[in-house]
Amino acid sequence: MRKLERALEKVVPHTVLVAFSLVILLPLVWIVRVSLTDKLTAYKIPPEIGTFGFFNYADVLTEYPFVSWFANSLIVALAATGISLPLATAMAYAFARFNTGGASLRLGLLTSQMLPPIILVLPLFALFLAAGLMQSRVGLVIAHMTISLPFLAWMLVSFFQGDVAMLEEAARVDGATRWQAFSRIAVPVAAPGILAAGLLGFILSWNEFLFALVLSGPGTQTLPVGLASLETHAGVEIAPLAAATVISLLPVFALLPFLRKHLIKGLSLGALK
Amino acid sequence: MLKKLLAGVAMVAGLTTAASAAEINILMEGVPDTEYVKTLIPEFEKATGHKVNLEVVNYAEMHTKLVPQLVAPTGSYTAIVVDFYWVGEFTKAGWLQPLDDRIKADGVDTSVYVPPMRDLVMQVDGVTYMLPFYNYAMGMLYRTDWVADQANKDAFKAKYNMDLGVPQTWDEYLKQVEFFTKDGNYGVVNQGLRPDPIAMEWSNYLFANGGEYHTADWKPTLNTPAGVAAIEQYANNIAKFGPTGAASFSFDEAFNVFAQGKAYSYITYNFFRPKVDDASASQVVGKADIIPVPGPEAGKGASLNGAWGWAIPKSSNNADAAWEFIKWVESKDVAVKRALQGGSPTRTDVFDDPEVNAKYPYAQALKNMLLTSHNFPVFTYTPQLVEVLGRELSLVVAGEKNAPDALAAIEAEMTELAKKDGKLK
Numbered sequence A: 001m002r003k004l005e006r007a008l009e010k011v012v013p014h015t016v017l018v019a020f021s022l023v024i025l026l027p028l029v030w031i032v033r034v035s036l037t038d039k040l041t042a043y044k045i046p047p048e049i050g051t052f053g054f055f056n057y058a059d060v061l062t063e064y065p066f067v068s069w070f071a072n073s074l075i076v077a078l079a080a081t082g083i084s085l086p087l088a089t090a091m092a093y094a095f096a097r098f099n100t101g102g103a104s105l106r107l108g109l110l111t112s113q114m115l116p117p118i119i120l121v122l123p124l125f126a127l128f129l130a131a132g133l134m135q136s137r138v139g140l141v142i143a144h145m146t147i148s149l150p151f152l153a154w155m156l157v158s159f160f161q162g163d164v165a166m167l168e169e170a171a172r173v174d175g176a177t178r179w180q181a182f183s184r185i186a187v188p189v190a191a192p193g194i195l196a197a198g199l200l201g202f203i204l205s206w207n208e209f210l211f212a213l214v215l216s217g218p219g220t221q222t223l224p225v226g227l228a229s230l231e232t233h234a235g236v237e238i239a240p241l242a243a244a245t246v247i248s249l250l251p252v253f254a255l256l257p258f259l260r261k262h263l264i265k266g267l268s269l270g271a272l273k
Numbered sequence B: 001m002l003k004k005l006l007a008g009v010a011m012v013a014g015l016t017t018a019a020s021a022a023e024i025n026i027l028m029e030g031v032p033d034t035e036y037v038k039t040l041i042p043e044f045e046k047a048t049g050h051k052v053n054l055e056v057v058n059y060a061e062m063h064t065k066l067v068p069q070l071v072a073p074t075g076s077y078t079a080i081v082v083d084f085y086w087v088g089e090f091t092k093a094g095w096l097q098p099l100d101d102r103i104k105a106d107g108v109d110t111s112v113y114v115p116p117m118r119d120l121v122m123q124v125d126g127v128t129y130m131l132p133f134y135n136y137a138m139g140m141l142y143r144t145d146w147v148a149d150q151a152n153k154d155a156f157k158a159k160y161n162m163d164l165g166v167p168q169t170w171d172e173y174l175k176q177v178e179f180f181t182k183d184g185n186y187g188v189v190n191q192g193l194r195p196d197p198i199a200m201e202w203s204n205y206l207f208a209n210g211g212e213y214h215t216a217d218w219k220p221t222l223n224t225p226a227g228v229a230a231i232e233q234y235a236n237n238i239a240k241f242g243p244t245g246a247a248s249f250s251f252d253e254a255f256n257v258f259a260q261g262k263a264y265s266y267i268t269y270n271f272f273r274p275k276v277d278d279a280s281a282s283q284v285v286g287k288a289d290i291i292p293v294p295g296p297e298a299g300k301g302a303s304l305n306g307a308w309g310w311a312i313p314k315s316s317n318n319a320d321a322a323w324e325f326i327k328w329v330e331s332k333d334v335a336v337k338r339a340l341q342g343g344s345p346t347r348t349d350v351f352d353d354p355e356v357n358a359k360y361p362y363a364q365a366l367k368n369m370l371l372t373s374h375n376f377p378v379f380t381y382t383p384q385l386v387e388v389l390g391r392e393l394s395l396v397v398a399g400e401k402n403a404p405d406a407l408a409a410i411e412a413e414m415t416e417l418a419k420k421d422g423k424l425k
Helices: A002-035 A055-063 A066-098 A102-114 A117-131 A137-160 A163-173 A178-189 A191-207 A210-215 A223-228 A238-272 B002-020 B032-048 B059-071 B084-092 B100-106 B115-121 B144-148 B150-160 B170-179 B196-208 B225-241 B251-259 B270-276 B319-329 B332-340 B354-359 B363-371 B382-397 B403-420
Strands: B023-029 B051-057 B079-083 B130-135 B138-143 B186-188 B263-269 B288-292 B307-311
Touching: A002 A238, A055 A066, A055 A238, A066 A102, A066 A137, A066 A163, A066 A178, A066 A191, A066 A223, A066 A238, A102 A137, A117 A137, A117 A210, A117 B059, A137 A163, A137 A191, A137 A210, A163 A178, A178 A191, A191 A238, A210 A223, A210 B059, A223 A238, A223 B059, B023 B032, B023 B059, B023 B319, B032 B051, B032 B270, B032 B319, B032 B332, B051 B059, B059 B079, B059 B084, B079 B084, B079 B319, B084 B115, B084 B307, B084 B382, B100 B319, B115 B130, B115 B307, B115 B363, B138 B144, B138 B196, B138 B270, B138 B363, B144 B150, B144 B288, B150 B170, B170 B186, B170 B225, B170 B263, B186 B225, B196 B225, B196 B382, B225 B382, B225 B403, B251 B263, B251 B270, B263 B270, B270 B288, B270 B363, B288 B363, B319 B332, B332 B354, B354 B363, B382 B403
Parallel strands: B023 B051, B023 B079, B186 B263
Antiparallel strands: B079 B307, B130 B307, B138 B263, B138 B288
């Protein structure tokens, strides 16, 4: 009887976990499968092996401006995150340590996140048009920073509260300046959180669609906008779209080891505090 | 001395070209006709020195991207393409430049366009705002091999006491739909997804029953025997003679059922016709053809018209360069080159071009389809009307509403929209 109970204790959770994993994995497996076949085979129910090869990947790289979409996404995401992260870290530190601007400024920072993006994109469009930044990568980086900066600052505040303050005070007693306490104590202690915030900021920018749609131009389209153009009035280019999706997932997969190590640690650290 | 003189002339010539050369930015959708234009652009760039940048985006997002540009005093786009859905909105808002003076000054012959195109994507209240680009009128794809099969002919004759042939009337077609629903195959595949696919497809059913959307003075004429029959036939076809899930199919899913050889017929955009013979996307190569949607009587077509037009926005950053491009891309030579690549013409002289007819034997069928086609109501609230139609038609297909009630609801909302737009007094 006990044996049965023990077996059940193992089997039931694993069955549930496998079921949940399949829900997440199957669409990915399906996309990989479609990327390796032609449109005719892709739509067949029940599925068939049919034509098989890497021709869709070749198509995506030669027939579509995929390399340009990919490069634009990478440049914009790296620049937006690279500029946002130090600023957000400083902002979060100021909020946590000096209560700069009080609760009203912190809430004010969030208002841009509460508004539907379409409301933000129209004034940005008018500003960029006047400033000559329309259809430029610089404009896109600024636009993406309007999303990531408040989000990252809010996320990081909790990493500078609590025990870190006491460590900093100890450093100050030992003669450290405010800057030294910040750069040598607070930032290293909050490093997992900062890294996690950076990764999330990168993913936010990598996946962002509406700002990139309205503010980009022929040479500055990002991956989400480019991929969406494969869904046309004359049908969905499902096989090249699947191949392009697989390639566009690669950077996120490349970040997975870091995500596992730092993101979960960073998020749980923040939550515990 | 001579060298210096030549160098001077060359420099002046170079400067002149550089000064008149312009960048032409155009926002387009990623459809085959855009690709055909793209292949010909180097010719234009070589001849004029202009640089053309085509920005290709998803159809669903085009409107979102266009509107801020059209509202701006000077936007990023030199020329634009306009779907017939947006014609009423864009012209009423005053976002498009009238082209009549340019047409007159350059002697551009606009009488070459197929007449239904002119009301759809060329003129509004007598003012020319666009030149038609490509058409996406709907036609009927059907299986020629099934119709030609002698066993089918005999069985059809025995069952209906009439010959099986290319359907000439709507009633004849509906009998064929019922007849071919056998042996695991379907008589028809529908695109029942709301709002656009179902609204566009059902419009053909309305015209096929002799119905129209409104009178000349915009009084709705939907809640009529023709309207009721159209909805009931549509719901019946989905429920009894089509594949499971057709009520939520868009054109891609529906076309693939047809391309896999599972359905006798599919009412769809005519630009799908070349795909039928593309072996990488179709199992019915050489086994299907397209005809105008049959009407209530033989020879009376019931196809829904659809098209895009070239326009110059008021916010254009270079209207002269835009016009130069539009004139070139809509010239007969370029229009024929586009058609030879598989494009969907809007000019009668392109449909009649010998080369086009030699390459695409169905060109005349497509021309007839356009000539006998019917237009969807074009006014400021066309997209809203499509939403209403999609909602009500889907309710009938789902069995949650009956046809007269749905039609009454559509008429009521259409009346409101037409009044709001000043079309209906």
